[in-house]
Amino acid sequence: MSEKFDQFCRAHPKATERDAVYRAWCDAVEDGANPARLVVLAQRYGATPEVQRGYAKKAQNWLRDGAWREETAYPARSAPASIDDRAKFWAERINDGKFVAASSFGADVATRMMELALVTGDQLRAIGIKP
Structure with missing residues (x-):
C-alpha cells in the first residue's frame, strides 16, 4: 500500500x-x-x-x-468574507437606502462599520441596531 x-x-x-x-x-x-x-x-x-x-x-x-x-468535483471552498468585507457590504446597502434587517449582521460588524467610518450611529439606530 x-x-x-x-x-x-x-x-x-x-x-x-x-x-x-x-x-x-x-x-x-x-x-x-x-x-x-x-x-x-x-x-x-x-x-x-x-x-x-x-x-x-x-x-x-x-x-x-x-x-x-469530473473536473468540477468538489470545488474548493472560498475563504469566508473578512469582517472588513462584511462591514463594507452592509454599509454600502445602508448608505444606498436599501432595506437592511436588524438581524442581517452582528454587533462585531456594526462596530467595525463605525470604526471604519462607513456609517454613523444614527444610521444604525434607524435600522434598529444599537451602536
Whole structure:
C-alpha cells in the first residue's frame, strides 16, 4: 500500500474497510485517477454539507462511482468574507437606502462599520441596531 492511499484513507470520512477501499483505489488509479487528486477530493468530499450531516458514502463506493472523473468535483471552498468585507457590504446597502434587517449582521460588524467610518450611529439606530 502507498503513502497516498494512506493519506486518502485519513482524508475520506468513511474509509473503514481498508481491503475493499484498496481494491477500489487500485481500480480508480488504473482507470486514470491521479492519487494526489484523490486525496484532495476526499478531503473536499468530507467537507460537503451532505457529509457534515452524516451522509457519507463508503470510500470504496465513492471511488467506484467515479466522482473524481469530473473536473468540477468538489470545488474548493472560498475563504469566508473578512469582517472588513462584511462591514463594507452592509454599509454600502445602508448608505444606498436599501432595506437592511436588524438581524442581517452582528454587533462585531456594526462596530467595525463605525470604526471604519462607513456609517454613523444614527444610521444604525434607524435600522434598529444599537451602536
